[in-house]
Amino acid sequence: MNTDIxxxxxPLDINACINWVMAPECGGIDVFIGTVRNHTKGKSVLRLEFxxxxxxxxxxxxxxxxxMLQCWPLHKIAMHHRVGILGVGEVPVxxxxxxxxxxxxxxxxxxxxxxxxETVPIWxxxxxxxxxxWVAAHP
Amino acid sequence: MNTDIxxxxxPLDINACINWVMAPECGGIDVFIGTVRNHTKGKSVLRLEFxxxxxxxxxxxxxxxxxMLQCWPLHKIAMHHRVGILGVGEVPVxxxxxxxxxxxxxxxxxxxxxxxxETVPIWxxxxxxxxxxWVAAHP
Amino acid sequence: xxxxxxxxxxxxxxxxxxxxxFDNELTVADVKRKLETQYPKLKALASYAVAVNDEYAENDLxxxxxxxxxxxxxxxxx
Amino acid sequence: xxxxxxxxxxxxxxxxxxxxxFDNELTVADVKRKLETQYPKLKALASYAVAVNDEYAENDLxxxxxxxxxxxxxxxxx
Numbered sequence: 001m002n003t004d005i006x007x008x009x010x011p012l013d014i015n016a017c018i019n020w021v022m023a024p025e026c027g028g029i030d031v032f033i034g035t036v037r038n039h040t041k042g043k044s045v046l047r048l049e050f051x052x053x054x055x056x057x058x059x060x061x062x063x064x065x066x067x068m069l070q071c072w073p074l075h076k077i078a079m080h081h082r083v084g085i086l087g088v089g090e091v092p093v094x095x096x097x098x099x100x101x102x103x104x105x106x107x108x109x110x111x112x113x114x115x116x117x118e119t120v121p122i123w124x125x126x127x128x129x130x131x132x133x134w135v136a137a138h139p
Numbered sequence: 140m141n142t143d144i145x146x147x148x149x150p151l152d153i154n155a156c157i158n159w160v161m162a163p164e165c166g167g168i169d170v171f172i173g174t175v176r177n178h179t180k181g182k183s184v185l186r187l188e189f190x191x192x193x194x195x196x197x198x199x200x201x202x203x204x205x206x207m208l209q210c211w212p213l214h215k216i217a218m219h220h221r222v223g224i225l226g227v228g229e230v231p232v233x234x235x236x237x238x239x240x241x242x243x244x245x246x247x248x249x250x251x252x253x254x255x256x257e258t259v260p261i262w263x264x265x266x267x268x269x270x271x272x273w274v275a276a277h278p
Numbered sequence: 279x280x281x282x283x284x285x286x287x288x289x290x291x292x293x294x295x296x297x298x299x300f301d302n303e304l305t306v307a308d309v310k311r312k313l314e315t316q317y318p319k320l321k322a323l324a325s326y327a328v329a330v331n332d333e334y335a336e337n338d339l340x341x342x343x344x345x346x347x348x349x350x351x352x353x354x355x356x
Numbered sequence: 357x358x359x360x361x362x363x364x365x366x367x368x369x370x371x372x373x374x375x376x377x378f379d380n381e382l383t384v385a386d387v388k389r390k391l392e393t394q395y396p397k398l399k400a401l402a403s404y405a406v407a408v409n410d411e412y413a414e415n416d417l418x419x420x421x422x423x424x425x426x427x428x429x430x431x432x433x434x
Contacts, residue, residue, distance in 0.1 A: 031170040137323055
């Protein structure tokens with residue numbers, strides 16, 4: 001099995017993702033780590049709340065990984081997404097991709113996070129001092 | 140100081156690089172990790188030997204980081220390169236880039252490794268069972 | 279028919295699922311129409327999709343008994 | 357003039373530096389010419405550059421006393 005896809009309600013283990021994709025036949029690993037930013041559109045963010053339609057989200061993440069393996073000569077893919085309440089600086093997502101050559105790792109990793117943000121049924125609510133908002137819900 | 144550039148003769152600390160660039164004002168971190176591959180052009184590689192013209196290499200790495208900061212809205216850059224003898228699976232280079240938005244982190248990280256491989260005076264010798272060769276030395 | 283809600287749709291439905299009256303065969307488009315009549319705030323969303331059995335569903339898909347139907351407001355993971 | 361060698365150039369020079377005869381003012385191009393005469397294997401390299409005081413140097417740069425000169429064969433870090 002060359003994909004490790006998980007939705008977790010505890011802190012993500014970046015190291016575990018990197019170690020899992022690392023292999024003697026690889027020359028490069030690209031890792032994307034999402035972090036909770038302390039502000040958005042000029043407003044201070046206190047925390048984020050992530051919710052997933054878990055079974056479907058895992059399926060959609062799995063589709064992304066399959067597409068990546070079809071499009072690029074990759075070795076392994078780890079894609080972990082966290083749910084629950086996250087404070088500023090915490091890590092909602094880690095995607096690690098290993099390949100014999102770095103171009104494939106970079107392209108595939110970027111494709112993964114771009115596509116995850118478009119298709120995977122996970123939602124985040126930004127919590128401010130004076131209210132909260134589901135991101136992207138309204139035009 | 141928003142750049143951490145080092146040439147080291149001991150195992151690189153991937154975590155330290157990631158933790159160093161991570162910050163509350165960032166939304167994304169891209170990390171490139173080079174690893175020693177067990178083969179090249181169909182031949183088994185036993186180990187690699189990296190040598191640097193250290194002072195100049197640090198200067199060139201610093202130039203790359205300055206260019207990155209000029210071209211993209213980045214927060215922090217860690218760029219660590221190892222020298223000495225490395226076995227298969229070991230890590231010669233780690234580049235971690237944090238930014239408010241992921242596109243800048245991806246673009247800048249890729250620019251960093253691409254440019255490092257072109258301009259930074261570091262050389263690697265591949266050691267095979269039946270000989271050794273300085274990579275890229277001859278046409 | 280049980281319809282699952284996520285994110286902002288939980289607020290619109292005032293709960294994590296609702297039961298939709300199901301007299302005859304319904305397509306995804308029918309479900310959307312019914313829900314929008316019952317919950318006009320759905321129309322204020324930037325967009326929303328319907329998933330049937332954990333897959334994004336086209337408007338003309340016919341929903342069967344025991345299918346799991348979910349409303350997917352604009353996603354914002356990562 | 358002391359000329360530093362790295363990578364494969366250490367093998368060509370049989371050492372990590374050589375002393376180059378320095379009678380009058382030399383440019384980087386002069387240094388290359390002298391070295392290629394003395395070490396013809398330099399010409400077999402895919403390419404090589406000259407660094408003066410830790411910076412890549414153009415052919416017309418004039419080398420001064422106490423400058424640190426280094427031969428930079430094709431780099432292969434990363």
